[in-house]
Amino acid sequence: MLSFSRSPGATLRRVSSSPAAVAVQDRLFRALAVLRVIVLANAVALNLYRWGHYRHPVAVAACVTVMVLWTGLATWLYADPRRRTRLLLGADLAIALALLVATPLVKGSGFHATVPGFWVMAALLAWSIQYRWAGGLVAGLLLASVDLSLRPEIRQSDYGNAFLLVIGGPIVGFMCASLQEMAADREVAERAAAMAAERARLARVVHDGVLQVLALVQRRGRELGGEAGELGRLAGEQERELRTLIRAQEAVTPTPADTVDLVSELSRLERSGSVTVSTPAAPVELPAAAGRELLAAVRACLDNVRVHVGDDAPAWVLVQAFPDRIEVSVRDDGPGIPPGRLEQAAAQGRLGVIGSIRGRIADLGGSAQLVTGSGGTEWELVVPREAPGLP
Incomplete structure (x- = not known):
């Protein structure tokens, strides 16, 4: 069962400092860039196929031009994490919504397919990747509501498309958040394992060298007595303190x-x-x-x-x-x-x-x-x- 109990803000704060989680997000946006080109090609092909049925072909051409230009610009903007701001995400979603609103104006009130078509998926997925399930839900609701509100008659296929937008956004967002959290957890585990291995290595070095020498000094000092005995006593105290320090480090890793x-x-x-x-x-x-x-x-x-x-x-x-x-x-x-x-x-x-x-x-x-x-x-x-x- 999916759990949305963690707030998007808490998730963002948790993974923002993890290089592994940031790397996962970068790869997701690179995959989204490829998807943008695919859905753009599909939208262009469908609009060319229906060209003779448009009321204002020039306006449709303008809409398609906007889609092509924004696809290229968005691909470049999303490539750098520093440019993935609220302004960019808002503009991406606003352009998708504007193209939906323009559809009945350029195609007529009896349209069946919108001008952007599946191209609006790019904005939806961008919100899902950046803002997790909550962002996907917000973008999905806005896109579905605008799409359905413009139609004089809602067919079963229209409802199905709207439902996929609303349910798909949160699911994709949740999966993206899970991938980033797993990457962050793995990074922490690998770092802890490396630290434990280094502690064990240093402990072996101390054990095989310093502790053995201190034990020898303690033993010989006790046998010789006098000032050597005092030196042996001090060596024994240092040996015990070093052993205590080593065991305290080992205690960081609990046993079953x-x-x-x-x-x-x-x-x-x-x-x-x-x-x-x-x-x-x-x-x-x-x-x-x-x-x-x-x-x-x-x-x-x-x-x-x-x-x-x-x-x-x-x-x-x-x-x-x-x-x-x-x-x-x-x-x-x-x-x-x-x-x-x-x-x-x-x-x-x-x-x-x-x-x-x-x-x-x-x-x-x-x-x-x-x-x-x-x-x-x-x-x-x-x-x-x-x-x-x-x-």
């Missing part, structure tokens, strides 16, 4: 409601001085249910670090995305888990590690590997890209 972006969600777990999260530059998406289970497993790993190593103990979360799987590692530099500790906890009915971490990952069709020792503990969580959805 049935997916979870691990980059965005895991970034919320980052805490100054304790938890550092390293992620790819682009979003990493999983089905919503699977993503929530993986996030819960990562939180369980971090909870274990706080409980068994310390509230302020540093931990690192690394996310890597592959075509077929997603790997998340959670590492700390604590004393590690003593041998047999997990088996003892399971025997006592404390299933935190088995249920909260390994159980969740197993339900997703993945694997959870634990590497622990005196240098710290690291969990390797691997889930397939097509992780099964969970209720």
